[in-house]
Amino acid sequence: MAIVALGGLLTVQLLWLNKAFKSEEKEFNLSVQVALSNAVQQLLGKAQGAAPSKPIRQIASSSFLAEVNAPVRAQELDTLLKYEFARRHITIPYEYGILKAEDDTLVFGNYVPATIKEKKLHPDQAVLTPNVPAGHYNFVVVFPSKTTYIFSEMQLWVFSTVALLVVVVFFGYTLYSILQEKRLTELKADFINNMTHELQTPITNIAIASEILKNADTPLPLAKTKRYHDIIFQENERLKEQVERVLQIAELEKKKMALTKTKTNVHQLLEESLRRLSLRLQKRAGQVTCHLQATQAVIQADNLHLTNALFNLLDNAEKYSPQVPEIKISTRNYHQGILISIADKGSGIRQEVQSRIFDTFYRVPTGNIHNVRGFGLGLSYVKTVIQAHQGTIQIKSQENQGSCFELYLPFSA
Numbered sequence: 001m002a003i004v005a006l007g008g009l010l011t012v013q014l015l016w017l018n019k020a021f022k023s024e025e026k027e028f029n030l031s032v033q034v035a036l037s038n039a040v041q042q043l044l045g046k047a048q049g050a051a052p053s054k055p056i057r058q059i060a061s062s063s064f065l066a067e068v069n070a071p072v073r074a075q076e077l078d079t080l081l082k083y084e085f086a087r088r089h090i091t092i093p094y095e096y097g098i099l100k101a102e103d104d105t106l107v108f109g110n111y112v113p114a115t116i117k118e119k120k121l122h123p124d125q126a127v128l129t130p131n132v133p134a135g136h137y138n139f140v141v142v143f144p145s146k147t148t149y150i151f152s153e154m155q156l157w158v159f160s161t162v163a164l165l166v167v168v169v170f171f172g173y174t175l176y177s178i179l180q181e182k183r184l185t186e187l188k189a190d191f192i193n194n195m196t197h198e199l200q201t202p203i204t205n206i207a208i209a210s211e212i213l214k215n216a217d218t219p220l221p222l223a224k225t226k227r228y229h230d231i232i233f234q235e236n237e238r239l240k241e242q243v244e245r246v247l248q249i250a251e252l253e254k255k256k257m258a259l260t261k262t263k264t265n266v267h268q269l270l271e272e273s274l275r276r277l278s279l280r281l282q283k284r285a286g287q288v289t290c291h292l293q294a295t296q297a298v299i300q301a302d303n304l305h306l307t308n309a310l311f312n313l314l315d316n317a318e319k320y321s322p323q324v325p326e327i328k329i330s331t332r333n334y335h336q337g338i339l340i341s342i343a344d345k346g347s348g349i350r351q352e353v354q355s356r357i358f359d360t361f362y363r364v365p366t367g368n369i370h371n372v373r374g375f376g377l378g379l380s381y382v383k384t385v386i387q388a389h390q391g392t393i394q395i396k397s398q399e400n401q402g403s404c405f406e407l408y409l410p411f412s413a
């Protein structure tokens with residue numbers, strides 16, 4: 001409703017502005033026509049108010065033609081125009097030209113600058129003593145800055161229109177922010193649902209296992225006890241990992257990441273993050289091929305954050321491969337830095353959402369199927385880390401074909 005109301009208000013304002021402009025213009029044209037017509041009367045030596053000769057014709061929006069069809073002395077015309085315009089407070093610059101009546105050829109032209117006050121009406125001797133041969137002439141007057149002048153006469157109108165436009169712009173901006181905020185709120189709600197679920201599963205498993213151990217009347221066989229202990233240990237690890245991830249948000253919320261940069265071998269970090277993933281890869285018989293071709297792999301970087309970032313990419317590559325994961329890692333040197341590419345043959349990412357996957361909490365919607373769990377924090381963390389290293393990250397992906405993330409990190413920022 002606000003949009004409709006504002007739209008209506010703006011339309012009305014513009015219609016009125018147009019109307020006001022037209023009436024101001026009409027007024028101006030009339031003044032000029034009367035002034036010119038007076039000048040013509042006087043040129044012809046008639047008394048003011050005598051029967052007019054041919055009317056003044058407006059040949060374009062800002063030019064007027066007076067068909068005198070009689071001898072015209074340039075100097076006299078100059079004085080007359082200045083006088084007549086000043087009397088009517090037409091104080092903008094203008095040009096006039098004297099034309100031959102038969103063929104409209106220009107025999108004399110002059111430019112008169114702005115603001116000639118009424119007091120200074122005496123013929124300006126210095127201006128001209130032109131040589132206009134005898135004959136019949138007409139003259140034209142052109143006001144090059146007519147439109148600007150009319151607008152300047154309508155200051156109040158222009159001011160109120162600008163004010164309204166400012167309101168419209170701010171309204172638009174507010175609307176945009178609200179929608180943005182709403183989107184974020186929805187994402188956050190998703191995130192919380194997600195997190196609760198993720199935390200609940202290990203908590204429940206631990207509760208069941210420990211309860212069995214606690215309530216056993218007779219000592220359980222050793223193998224069984226060990227199994228329950230293992231479950232508790234594993235679930236606890238999982239819980240730790242989840243909490244770790246959530247803690248990454250805090251890191252993200254900080255505008256500037258605090259990095260401790262040391263000489264770091266990127267190849268070692270890649271191996272380290274692969275090690276973290278190896279158990280999961282083994283379970284699914286995943287394959288990893290490495291082409292570490294960079295000859296200079298040592299850069300100035302934050303060990304921990306960069307390892308986390310690389311792990312996140314590998315983690316995604318594994319998670320989003322519905323079939324057996326096939327991950328390809330390669331590096332090479334490029335422009336004073338190193339290029340790392342991590343490619344998988346997984347589910348890929350649609351073109352339309354590729355620009356959003358680096359947003360905090362964003363996860364590609366999959367309808368009602370929630371087979372892959374996550375918080376939508378990984379990639380935004382990766383991006384923050386890479387940017388803190390003055391690097392860049394790009395994605396190439398096709399749906400159902402796989403994805404390839406390409407990182408560039410300079411040797412030292």
Ligand SMILES: Nc1ncnc2c1ncn2[C@@H]1O[C@H](COP(=O)(O)OP(=O)(O)O)[C@@H](O)[C@H]1O
Pocket residue numbers: 312316317320344346347348349357362363364365373374375376377378379380402403
């Ligand atoms: N390698 C990949 N293949 C397919 N989709 C991916 C890949 N990496 C990321 N995505 C998509 O981008 C989204 C955001 O990734 P991320 O920020 O790591 O969050 P999460 O992994 O917790 O869902 C994921 O939900 C997923 O839809």
Ligand SMILES: [Mg+2]
Pocket residue numbers: 312315316374377378379
């Ligand atoms: Mg992820």
